[in-house]
Amino acid sequence: MRVKIRRELLEYLLELAKSFYPREVAGFLRMKDGVFEEVLIVPKGFFGESSVYFDLTLMPHDESIKGTFHSHPSPFPYPSEGDLMFFSKFGGIHIIAAFPYDEDSVKAFDSEGREVELEVID
Numbered sequence: 194m195r196v197k198i199r200r201e202l203l204e205y206l207l208e209l210a211k212s213f214y215p216r217e218v219a220g221f222l223r224m225k226d227g228v229f230e231e232v233l234i235v236p237k238g239f240f241g242e243s244s245v246y247f248d249l250t251l252m253p254h255d256e257s258i259k260g261t262f263h264s265h266p267s268p269f270p271y272p273s274e275g276d277l278m279f280f281s282k283f284g285g286i287h288i289i290a291a292f293p294y295d296e297d298s299v300k301a302f303d304s305e306g307r308e309v310e311l312e313v314i315d
């Protein structure tokens with residue numbers, strides 16, 4: 194399985210993660226024609242210090258939302274137990290960026306926590 198993301202969006206997500214470090218940042222990802230194109234940032238206060246907390250009741254009703262993004266202040270871009278529970282509830286694709294937030298520290302997972310290939314589209 195492979196998921197596509199626009200280069201501008203990936204670069205923006207990495208900048209965002211850097212600017213929030215050492216805190217985490219989270220957002221919903223919008224897909225257009227099979228490519229993740231846009232992020233809707235989850236407002237501050239909906240996620241805690243050590244683990245991102247997405248409140249699905251606050252999620253905008255938007256059928257183009259096909260996944261999520263969040264950052265980890267650690268160098269490990271792998272889902273925590275809380276992340277996995279959330280992924281399975283949400284479905285879709287989940288992108289995690291770990292410190293130091295370069296292209297090598299980004300990974301994508303399906304709703305069961307299996308890594309999927311992230312294809313960057315120019």
Ligand SMILES: [Zn+2]
Binds near residue numbers: 271
């Ligand atoms: Zn996480």
